[in-house]
Amino acid sequence: MAVETYLQGAEVSAAQFFEIWHHYDSDGSGYLDGKELQTLIQELQQARKKAGLDLTPEMKKFVDQYGKSSDGKIGIVELAQVLPTEENFLLFFRCQQLKSSEDFMQTWRKYDSDHSGFMDAEELKSFLKDLLQKANKQIEDSKLTEYTDIMLRMFDENNDGKLELTEMAKLLPVQENFLLKFKGVKMCQKEFNKVFESFDADGSGFIDENELDALLKDLCEKNKSDLDVNNIATYKKSIMALSDGGKLFQNDLALILCAGGN
Structure with missing residues (x-):
């Protein structure tokens, strides 16, 4: 099973992270809770054990926090902090511009440059490029295009090739959204x-x-x-x-x- 292999990896690529999220968010709600969350925790522990690997400190903290509770809830942001995700891709989920809903709204207003009510691929790409530059990270345009495509696939609920405000807001931690x-x-x-x-x-x-x-x-x-x-x-x-x-x-x-x- 591909997801099991990804959970055993030293680093999860952007595409693999998307597959992991899509696999466990079985109802497409945009967050993991209840059985979804408990299944992830159980299969994460099993995958690491099967590969003869210990849980990373981030994984252990995650399991300790949510493993004994049935009312927990995490979003994409929280999962990105747990898995050993590709560094540049992970930066999008640690975005210092998006500390709160208010910060997010201000950022949205800036990058929805034509006030259309959504970000198309080019606007999203500009947003991601600026985030990386603010973190002093330079990546090839082909990689940035890949990240843009992954983010669209990850957040675009209605598959219209653009992100609406509520879809983009998944970059916020659950408690801030x-x-x-x-x-x-x-x-x-x-x-x-x-x-x-x-x-x-x-x-x-x-x-x-x-x-x-x-x-x-x-x-x-x-x-x-x-x-x-x-x-x-x-x-x-x-x-x-x-x-x-x-x-x-x-x-x-x-x-x-x-x-x-x-």
């Missing part, structure tokens, strides 16, 4: 348009901080199982990082709240 909270409250386009018009109280065509505050309070009240009213300030701070001079336009907010459709 507040966008996961909004997956359960997304609206169709028609419903979203109605909500935006309702909270754009002055008809300005954009929502300011006060109007966003009111909108989030309403969403929290209607979706208590997904959103926590005590976290409104955090939600607002992250979302406003998408704004233009404090003005949150309809297309910006749609990235978070709109599921598309009619």
Whole structure:
């Protein structure tokens, strides 16, 4: 089994890492939890033992943290810290520009240069190239193209060849990815348009901080199982990082709240 061989390796390539993740994220949720996580832990231990290898310190810490708990959850970022992943590829998951959801939103706004609401392959490639340069790493263009392709395959849920905001947010650790909270409250386009018009109280065509505050309070009240009213300030701070001079336009907010459709 290829995955078993990869778990035994001294270094996991970008392509191998993608295969490992795809294998264990069996429901395509974007994170490992429950049976998925426990299966990974069990098979990681078995693979290393079968090869006569000890767990690395990172693996041992991972097993100790999640091996005895059934309610753990990890994302791609966390798994990249556990496996001996190819150094340059690993840097994307240790990105100092993406320490929080707010940092992520600001980075997204910078690299979604045409404000299309997604990053195409060229925009993603520019993003990855800049991250490597900031880490003083130089790689061949062919390798950068390979990384871009792997990242698209890893994060592009709907296979449209580009990354939406929520797909790209998988570069954040699970606990920092507040966008996961909004997956359960997304609206169709028609419903979203109605909500935006309702909270754009002055008809300005954009929502300011006060109007966003009111909108989030309403969403929290209607979706208590997904959103926590005590976290409104955090939600607002992250979302406003998408704004233009404090003005949150309809297309910006749609990235978070709109599921598309009619």
